[in-house]
Amino acid sequence: MVSAKALETRRRITDATVQIMLTRGFPQLTLEEVAKQANVSKGGLLYHFASKEELLMGVIEEQEARQFQQYQTYREQGLGQMEAFVMLQAQRDEEICLDIDTVVFLLSFLKENADFVEERKKQVHQFFDQLMEQTDPVDAMMIRFTLDGLKMSEHFQFGEPTPDLRQSLINRLLTQARAMDQASENQK
Structure with a gap:
């Protein structure tokens, strides 16, 4: 079972992804930028999503x-x-x-x-x-x-x-x- 904290982190990551695509466009969508926007480490992002x-x-x-x-x-x-x-x-x-x-x-x-x-x-x-x-x-x-x-x-x-x-x-x-x-x- 996934913890509430993990679900919240995943949601922050997906929300950050959408925001970047909407405001900056797809070319600016990098895992590094998503991690920064979601306020998680790149390793934390990769824990939840192994690839783009x-x-x-x-x-x-x-x-x-x-x-x-x-x-x-x-x-x-x-x-x-x-x-x-x-x-x-x-x-x-x-x-x-x-x-x-x-x-x-x-x-x-x-x-x-x-x-x-x-x-x-x-x-x-x-x-x-x-x-x-x-x-x-x-x-x-x-x-x-x-x-x-x-x-x-x-x-x-x-x-x-x-x-x-x-x-x-x-x-x-x-x-x-x-x-x-x-x-x-x-x-x-």
Whole structure:
């Protein structure tokens, strides 16, 4: 079992990694710089992440864990599955705005780590299979692809909606998600 101190150190390291990528770009991401930013020794960093690749996998896993926890929080607050999904995906996430060097590196990194990617794909498929079992699959995919497109337009800063239009879009998706959740509840 991993200690609370070790988990906190890992989180500081992954947070520092994200901060460096966002503020300085991928070329400035070195293990030395991450250790300095996270206030750990390089040996301490290497204890948790033996390489830059493991560090990036750790960042991805940490982001996934945060998203899952937020989704669970929404569900505990009484939101249905689709509404919780829309709320989670609609959050403005400044971390998605990475420079092109970082995007290219991450894509090549993912290509070289097929097992890691396959595990992520499997988790996403399981999540959406569960959503679509309980609601109209076409409506669920329309919501998913709308949110995916919104995130991509914001990430690449190309064709972004105005803030008012974005909020109207999210409101409409939430209305549709609530109706889908209600229909699913009524079928039980």
